[in-house]
Amino acid sequence: MAQRLEGKKVAESVYSQILLDVSLLSVVPKLTVVLVGNDPASETYVRTKAKKCQSLGLQSETLHFPADVSEETLIQQIQTLNADPTTHGVLVQLPLPQHLNKHRIFEVLDPLKDVDGLTAANAGLLALGRPRFVPCTPLGVMEMLKFYGIDVAGKRAVILGRSDIVGKPMAQLLLNENATITVCHSRSRDVELICKEADVLVAALGKPKWVGPAMVKPGAVVIDVGIHRIHGHLCGDVDFEAVENQCQAISPVPGGVGPMTIAMLMKNLVLAASLQVKKKIKN
Ligand code: GUN
Numbered sequence: 306m307a308q309r310l311e312g313k314k315v316a317e318s319v320y321s322q323i324l325l326d327v328s329l330l331s332v333v334p335k336l337t338v339v340l341v342g343n344d345p346a347s348e349t350y351v352r353t354k355a356k357k358c359q360s361l362g363l364q365s366e367t368l369h370f371p372a373d374v375s376e377e378t379l380i381q382q383i384q385t386l387n388a389d390p391t392t393h394g395v396l397v398q399l400p401l402p403q404h405l406n407k408h409r410i411f412e413v414l415d416p417l418k419d420v421d422g423l424t425a426a427n428a429g430l431l432a433l434g435r436p437r438f439v440p441c442t443p444l445g446v447m448e449m450l451k452f453y454g455i456d457v458a459g460k461r462a463v464i465l466g467r468s469d470i471v472g473k474p475m476a477q478l479l480l481n482e483n484a485t486i487t488v489c490h491s492r493s494r495d496v497e498l499i500c501k502e503a504d505v506l507v508a509a510l511g512k513p514k515w516v517g518p519a520m521v522k523p524g525a526v527v528i529d530v531g532i533h534r535i536h537g538h539l540c541g542d543v544d545f546e547a548v549e550n551q552c553q554a555i556s557p558v559p560g561g562v563g564p565m566t567i568a569m570l571m572k573n574l575v576l577a578a579s580l581q582v583k584k585k586i587k588n
Pocket of ligand 1: 350398400442
């Protein structure tokens with residue numbers, strides 16, 4: 306039987322460490338979330354993040370802007386948060402409405418407050434193999450693999466999806482751990498054949514139950530980053546029931562990668578606060 310990679314369980318161990326780390330800090334870390342518009346999924350994510358901060362004794366604030374807010378207003382807000390010593394981490398909830406250019410927004414964010422790892426400085430550090438703030442979902446996948454003792458060195462890893470927030474940083478992290486990487490995307494050919502060769506398969510393409518048994522090598526480790534609600538039920542990008550038996554290990558949806566994402570956000574927030582404390586001492 307496949308080992309289930311229970312993100313919920315791994316997250317609990319991360320939170321124990323976070324509580325310890327926070328108790329050694331001279332400040333209470335604060336997360337400020339910038340939310341634009343009324344996307345129900347985004348509103349739920351933001352509420353979950355705020356609740357988690359509260360349960361760990363961390364501070365959080367959500368700045369909610371109307372969907373038609375101007376780019377200039379948001380940029381000014383980010384600059385204010387950059388200069389605010391009481392805010393240690395800034396998260397701009399994605400996706401943003403179409404009229405806003407996320408690159409322009411992330412260009413102004415202080416990389417030391419970038420708990421999502423989306424600024425050029427943090428993405429560049431990861432690409433150089435010197436990670437500082439890494440996007441929370443792929444970071445959570447690595448933490449989960451480590452927790453279950455799954456070593457990826459020398460293995461063939463296939464990532465489905467090339468987003469800036471999951472696919473690309475996932476590839477960098479697995480490469481940094483010496484896996485051999487293939488990234489598949491909407492223009493890739495022979496995706497089924499490529500997947501079938503994967504020792505580690507990460508599905509982050511955003512299509513419900515897209516990965517079926519014909520795409521999974523017997524004994525593979527399958528990580529499901531997707532989350533979809535179909536007829537009131539949650540499922541991932543992988544057809545879990547259909548592929549489970551042929552895997553060495555597989556992450557379920559819900560209860561797999563999802564809880565890890567939020568745990569890594571909390572970890573990044575504590576890291577941000579500690580880097581800012583150190584910087585203040587130096588100055
Ligand atoms: N929207 C969905 N997931 C995320 C995330 O991890 N960070 C941000 N900023 N927005 C998201």
